[in-house]
Amino acid sequence: MSKHTPPNIPHPIGDSVPRVDAQEKVTGAAIFADDIQFGPGLLYARIKRSPHPHALIKRIDVSRAKALPGVKAVVTGEDFPGLTGLYLQDRHIFCRGRARYVGDPVAGVAASSEAIAEQAVTLIDVEYEPLPGVFDPEFGATPEAPLLHPDLGDYKVMNFIFPQPGSNVSNHFKIRKGNVESAWAQCEAIVERTYRIPHIQHVPIETHIATARVEQDGKVTLWGSSQSPFAQRSLIATALGVSPSDVQVIAPYVGGGFGCKAGVSMEALAVAIATQVRGRPVKLRLTREEEFYTAFVRQGLVAHFKMGCDKEGRLLAMQNRLYWDAGAYTEYGVNITRASGYSSSGPYDVPNVSTDSYCVYTNHPVGGPMRGFGMPELHTGLEQCIDELAEQIHMDKVAFRRLNCIQGGDTIVTGMTMHPTGLNECLDKTAAAIGWGHKDPPSAPNKRRGKGIALMWKAPAMPPNPGSSAKVALNEDGTVTVSVGGQEIGQGSFTIAAQVAAGALGVPIENVRVATPLDTNYSPYEWQTVASRLTWSMGNAVAAAARDARQQILELVAKAWNEKIEDLDIVDGNVISYKSEETISLNKIAIYGIALPNDQGWIGGPVLGRGSFMPTYVTGLDPETGQGPRAVVHYTTGAQAVEVEVDMDTGKVQILRGVSAFDVGKAINPNMVRGQMEGGFVQGMSTALFESLQLKEGVLQNPSFVDYRIATATDVPKDIQSIIVEVPQDDGPWGARGIGEHSMVPTVAAIANAIFDAIGIRVGAPPYTAEKVYLAMLDAGLVE
Amino acid sequence: MATHRISLTVNGSTELLDVPSQMTLLQMLRDKLALTGTKNGCSAGECGACTVLLDGEPVNSCLVLAVECQGASVVTVEGLAKDGVLDPIQETIVDHGGVQCGFCTPGMLISSRALLDRNPDPSEDDIREALVGNLCRCTGYNRIVDAVQDSARRQAGKA
Numbered sequence A: 001m002s003k004h005t006p007p008n009i010p011h012p013i014g015d016s017v018p019r020v021d022a023q024e025k026v027t028g029a030a031i032f033a034d035d036i037q038f039g040p041g042l043l044y045a046r047i048k049r050s051p052h053p054h055a056l057i058k059r060i061d062v063s064r065a066k067a068l069p070g071v072k073a074v075v076t077g078e079d080f081p082g083l084t085g086l087y088l089q090d091r092h093i094f095c096r097g098r099a100r101y102v103g104d105p106v107a108g109v110a111a112s113s114e115a116i117a118e119q120a121v122t123l124i125d126v127e128y129e130p131l132p133g134v135f136d137p138e139f140g141a142t143p144e145a146p147l148l149h150p151d152l153g154d155y156k157v158m159n160f161i162f163p164q165p166g167s168n169v170s171n172h173f174k175i176r177k178g179n180v181e182s183a184w185a186q187c188e189a190i191v192e193r194t195y196r197i198p199h200i201q202h203v204p205i206e207t208h209i210a211t212a213r214v215e216q217d218g219k220v221t222l223w224g225s226s227q228s229p230f231a232q233r234s235l236i237a238t239a240l241g242v243s244p245s246d247v248q249v250i251a252p253y254v255g256g257g258f259g260c261k262a263g264v265s266m267e268a269l270a271v272a273i274a275t276q277v278r279g280r281p282v283k284l285r286l287t288r289e290e291e292f293y294t295a296f297v298r299q300g301l302v303a304h305f306k307m308g309c310d311k312e313g314r315l316l317a318m319q320n321r322l323y324w325d326a327g328a329y330t331e332y333g334v335n336i337t338r339a340s341g342y343s344s345s346g347p348y349d350v351p352n353v354s355t356d357s358y359c360v361y362t363n364h365p366v367g368g369p370m371r372g373f374g375m376p377e378l379h380t381g382l383e384q385c386i387d388e389l390a391e392q393i394h395m396d397k398v399a400f401r402r403l404n405c406i407q408g409g410d411t412i413v414t415g416m417t418m419h420p421t422g423l424n425e426c427l428d429k430t431a432a433a434i435g436w437g438h439k440d441p442p443s444a445p446n447k448r449r450g451k452g453i454a455l456m457w458k459a460p461a462m463p464p465n466p467g468s469s470a471k472v473a474l475n476e477d478g479t480v481t482v483s484v485g486g487q488e489i490g491q492g493s494f495t496i497a498a499q500v501a502a503g504a505l506g507v508p509i510e511n512v513r514v515a516t517p518l519d520t521n522y523s524p525y526e527w528q529t530v531a532s533r534l535t536w537s538m539g540n541a542v543a544a545a546a547r548d549a550r551q552q553i554l555e556l557v558a559k560a561w562n563e564k565i566e567d568l569d570i571v572d573g574n575v576i577s578y579k580s581e582e583t584i585s586l587n588k589i590a591i592y593g594i595a596l597p598n599d600q601g602w603i604g605g606p607v608l609g610r611g612s613f614m615p616t617y618v619t620g621l622d623p624e625t626g627q628g629p630r631a632v633v634h635y636t637t638g639a640q641a642v643e644v645e646v647d648m649d650t651g652k653v654q655i656l657r658g659v660s661a662f663d664v665g666k667a668i669n670p671n672m673v674r675g676q677m678e679g680g681f682v683q684g685m686s687t688a689l690f691e692s693l694q695l696k697e698g699v700l701q702n703p704s705f706v707d708y709r710i711a712t713a714t715d716v717p718k719d720i721q722s723i724i725v726e727v728p729q730d731d732g733p734w735g736a737r738g739i740g741e742h743s744m745v746p747t748v749a750a751i752a753n754a755i756f757d758a759i760g761i762r763v764g765a766p767p768y769t770a771e772k773v774y775l776a777m778l779d780a781g782l783v784e
Numbered sequence B: 001m002a003t004h005r006i007s008l009t010v011n012g013s014t015e016l017l018d019v020p021s022q023m024t025l026l027q028m029l030r031d032k033l034a035l036t037g038t039k040n041g042c043s044a045g046e047c048g049a050c051t052v053l054l055d056g057e058p059v060n061s062c063l064v065l066a067v068e069c070q071g072a073s074v075v076t077v078e079g080l081a082k083d084g085v086l087d088p089i090q091e092t093i094v095d096h097g098g099v100q101c102g103f104c105t106p107g108m109l110i111s112s113r114a115l116l117d118r119n120p121d122p123s124e125d126d127i128r129e130a131l132v133g134n135l136c137r138c139t140g141y142n143r144i145v146d147a148v149q150d151s152a153r154r155q156a157g158k159a
């Protein structure tokens, strides 16, 4: 064996190994938050919620509820003065004096059964004085709008968020690049459009569940379905005024997150109620109806676009005004406003850009992060305007995008220099796979076919310094246990952690275990499982931890064998010497070390590798211009194309085929990467065809799976193709960057563009239901 | 609240239980027997996460009262593997990448098992129809459909 002939063993990086959590999940053994057994001491919580979108709370009488046998505690906002919030602390755990959306928690009950808790809630009497509400973000941003947060100026806020006290604008993010006004005159074509993107919901199949116990000394334990155990620890500590280290968050597998289980939402309610029944666990489980409007929703958006190009098709200017319908509390939404602002050019090289992105308080459900973090909403309109510009100057839409799309070295909208990216390759491969430029005949005379394409980019949206850490420990059988604080929400993060550890250490993937469940008392710190950042950031931490362990092992063996570390390697779970050709299995040296000859003692001992990662290079942006050297860590880019058929008799849009190509830097697990692309495509397709939260004066009209339809197995095209492009990320593990969210960013736009290609109509805002498409065809005189 | 004594078979073993009249089969499985593999996604018969086999037929266990199950035979996801050997559908769903968060998975597996029991050679459309009541927000379904097809092939190969 020599260094030049590596042994013929599959490297765990780039190998589509089966998921490490698969066995548990197919046998029913996997534990989710609802499955944890607490025994007969468990109490059940239910919440009294505001029926008004905006109202002053004049009086709350809990005496009848408290008198009900089996009721252990009733709490209201009186009991919890603290404010909480991730980026902007604008939220009380329970309403104090004012309710701001239908569903706002007014009081909470703990009782010995769910039925008693439910009954007690009906016995709480609340006197409200209804106030006029804000149901449109553009109106909400005007001085005429009723003020929802008079104390906005007093709220604690991170230094990159800019609230405007005295208004409903909780963040105003600006881009001023070049000179938009003088550019319009040079434009051959200009497109000006408004898109209204409806609120939607994440719809994890598992609703939010949290169980909390508070000890007599104030220590808190929270078991929850959580993407952010560490952020929850800190936010709950702040809200209760205790130390973060006195809060323990235990987070088992998450049954779908998509952002809604990031930060804190209903978990704080369970903890707050538990403070009043010390020593007893209190469980709160959202019903499906509650899940639809009392957990985070995806914010609505009113987007005004104006963009122009010269006669060769070069984009010259873009002007965007984005009004985010962020709901009653915008503690998280303010950063969606920022992220959509700093990426507001879309994946294009545009010399002149002016953007105003406003986060507006409304009396709607609370907006939170959802897969894409503002990017699907932005791209839905933007990528249709790009299509229209190409049409106006009679240019092929793929050629137009190829000419303008962002490339390594370009100065992007914030002034940052773009890193190498495979967007052009994604575009070309997608176009080729969908058969761009070629139209097949429809399957029936009453149908019309069309193809559409859209590009995307997205950066992880986060504070400049979100950290990751990891531990890698060697077990006595030579296996390895990896500990991380990043959560498994279905995206495969535990499998990636195992693969990265295996690859960096030199052990087979079968020999790696991932420590579960996450527990803030034992798991290493991770900022949050959001932003598609784990493969990259947590992956770096795991690689560092595995290399640390590797170094310890090699030092030990080098000493025992009296060899140089450079001549040693760890391959397939064995330490080998390329020089002496000695070999020793890790299970011979783990834990107990190596015996020296002639009974001279032992060297070594338990091996524990540690690693951490934090980006150190993200800079601030000028508050007036949004310019700065490096706004984000990186962008993942990609393209999607679809072929659709529109039924002229019914307006029904059928997706025949979908193609995705994304530049993931390096696919650590290609099968899982394709799984993310497919799942995201179908989620995007579902939002394009079916989904919207129908809010009337703040009241949700469709809080059930019957009335809020999501895609089922029969809606999905058989032909979904996923293409992996790999232009490495300089600071990613083996070059990897994220893919989880990106796959639903361009989908709605691609489908809208395909519908236009089929019937020549821009139907406007999604969802493109049969009814809406049919009415649009009727309006256009296409059918009668 | 009135309780009733019922006896039934769950995953092949006989159970004697006292159940309140309003208790659903889903609650009985999860709360009385700690068979938490069967999931609750809506309590309203709309998501399929709670699917179990009741006398061989797939049902939403959140819509069935426990008292109705007197004398019945119930199979949950925990009962699919026998003596440490996985059911083929449990293997193929992993091989095809049809599991992400895993919350829909138990219901998907039971609906798939029920389909293959009544139709060992289903067409792709048969499979999609059989799974239409099982919502999945993660996978986009196609890999689960592939897994059922593959499972049918493997079973045919063995027969």
Ligand code: FES
Residues within 6 Å of the ligand: B039, B040, B041, B042, B043, B044, B045, B046, B047, B048, B049, B050, B051, B060, B061, B062, B063
């Ligand atoms: S929980 Fe039974 S169908 Fe949803």
Ligand code: FES
Residues within 6 Å of the ligand: A205, A255, A256, A490, B098, B099, B100, B101, B102, B103, B104, B105, B135, B136, B137, B138, B139
């Ligand atoms: S795998 Fe998450 S819902 Fe199906």
